[in-house]
Amino acid sequence: MASSLALPHASELKGVWRLLDKHQQCDVSLTDQPLPEGSIWSLNGDNDCLAYMFGEVPAGWRPTPDGLTITDEQGSSLAFFAHEPDGWFARFADGRELVMKPNKTNQKNE
Numbered sequence: 001m002a003s004s005l006a007l008p009h010a011s012e013l014k015g016v017w018r019l020l021d022k023h024q025q026c027d028v029s030l031t032d033q034p035l036p037e038g039s040i041w042s043l044n045g046d047n048d049c050l051a052y053m054f055g056e057v058p059a060g061w062r063p064t065p066d067g068l069t070i071t072d073e074q075g076s077s078l079a080f081f082a083h084e085p086d087g088w089f090a091r092f093a094d095g096r097e098l099v100m101k102p103n104k105t106n107q108k109n110e
Helices: 047-054
Strands: 016-019 027-036 042-046 060-064 067-071 076-083 086-092 097-102
Touching: 016 047, 027 047, 042 047, 067 086, 076 097
Parallel strands: none
Antiparallel strands: 016 027, 016 097, 027 042, 042 060, 060 067, 067 076, 076 086, 086 097
């Protein structure tokens, strides 16, 4: 019998996360406050750092069964972070890699 991954609720992943690449890091707050679009949740952080990381300032995020997606205001994907044993990783076609890790206070996300 096949098993499927469960879709986590935003409340399970909300909190402050550390976003890193090889050159910079910043804190990102994933909230459980929905955006007007309806299926994405608001995201907050240092706009300059977020624009550097994603090429534009993301507005939201949504959980997926195997990770989480960072989105613009309309819900279009800017990056998908796969949940792996060492963290949450987004890999881009140009070779860049971003890592998200929950802050230590987000015990349930580790």
